[in-house]
Amino acid sequence: MASLTAPTGQGGEVLLWGITGSGKTEIYLQAAAFWLAQGRDVLMLCPEIGLIPQLLDRCRRRFPDRVLSYSSHLSDGERRQTWDRCRHGGPWLVVGTRSAVFLPLALLGLAVLDEEHDPSYKQEAPMPCYHARDVARYRARQAGAYLLLGSATPSLESWRRCQAGACQLLRLKERVAGGQLPAIRVVDMRQELASGQRTAISRPLRDRLEAVCGRGEQAVLFVPRRGYSPFLNCRSCGEAVMCPHCALALTVHRHHNSGARHDVLRCHWCNHRQPLQDRCHHCGSRAFKPFGIGTQRVVELLQQQLPGLRLLRYDHDTTRGKDGHRRILEQFARHQADVLVGTQMLAKGMDLPNVTMAVVLAADGLMYRPDLRAQEQALQVFFQLAGRAGRGTKPGEVLVQTYAPEHVVVRSLVEGSYDRFLNQEMESRRRHGLAPYVRACLLRLSGPSARTTANGAALLASHLSPGLGCQGWTVVGPAPAPVARVAQRSRWQLLLHGPEGPLPLPSGQNLRAVLPRGVDLTIDPDPMHL
Structure with a gap:
């Protein structure tokens, strides 16, 4: 705390590298309490709207009359009201997503970026394209404030700044109250396939889900894609059904209305929708098959293989509306479901003590993306997801399904060696002249x-x-x-x-x-x- 509360007028930059469940949020709140008492404003940023409800609740319990919220889930009038209140009547603690970094806080004392590694802090479109971390750093310098970057899996950019002496590094290496990190179990899907198991739900996963739910505990299951299947393919000519407006395959989505099943095709870029066609417009064949797997399909498979399992889906489609994220998380926290199936938002910041199992259903899709940061971001997601398990008094477990158990990302996860991965990746980037060295x-x-x-x-x-x-x-x-x-x-x-x-x-x-x-x-x- 001494590194964040010295009222020198010059501020500073601090990276708080703490394992999941180590109490980073409590440090944010204690630092915020100090600066609010000094009459200075505090800005606390989250990468995703889904993280705001829990953080907002904790802040309001600690500072009942000092907390404001700012995100795209608010109406235009509510955002304008927050903007106007920031100009006077402070000091304020503002909790928001990346655009909150531009709020006109009169006297900034502390800016916090939780999960600072998250790519959602980068605005790619529309213009202006900016990274909230860079803007927060500039604002902190201008105001003589502190910038606190928090993460269990820091970005290469922040790690390099620490090595260069531009940012102070603080470590939290233990969970609160001495809790243990979850054990990691890897399921080799090649062996599952060789033994005749052709479904995405492996036998070890099915057995463990039954055991977890039998003990009255809960699990979270990460699926890289939403929807039912990523694309619809003709098995006669091989053509996929494409969006008429974009160079992308349409995603299959399944809806149930009054007990009847209704399938539609949607584009996740332009939101084009069309009915599921029954004939290929290239060759006239009726031999259509959805390929790949999304959150809807996983829920369907689990319902078929484990009929007694109570399931909730947590993705962009189910969290629409102002309180969509809060509603689903509160249902899960009240144990109205045994398993929460969702996309990457599952891995970010949720604190649910009854969750004792976290599952990566298909690790390979993230690890093999054609992107410079694919391995870094995949390992960050896996470590963050693993941190959702065993946060209470019960031990946790992580199950990772992959066709490449020898991959450096999987090995680093099993060994718990994010430090080593970070240093190896930095050396590789330096040697090849890649960001962050250029x-x-x-x-x-x-x-x-x-x-x-x-x-x-x-x-x-x-x-x-x-x-x-x-x-x-x-x-x-x-x-x-x-x-x-x-x-x-x-x-x-x-x-x-x-x-x-x-x-x-x-x-x-x-x-x-x-x-x-x-x-x-x-x-x-x-x-x-x-």
């Missing part, structure tokens, strides 16, 4: 046609290459974006990378003047995803 900037272009957008990207590359080359920067591309069409607009991109320091880019107005009419430009410095 800077990058992604220029995203979208236009009404592929030809016009590609021409605009080529013009922009020609315009930038000479000046950037003189400053040690490289222009990669132009190339089609990984998702080449969204909402009937073609997408191309340029990737710029070069030495650390300010981005040597002309103004946005200068760049847009080069582009053909109808082509839009988004400038994303230090992108989290390509």
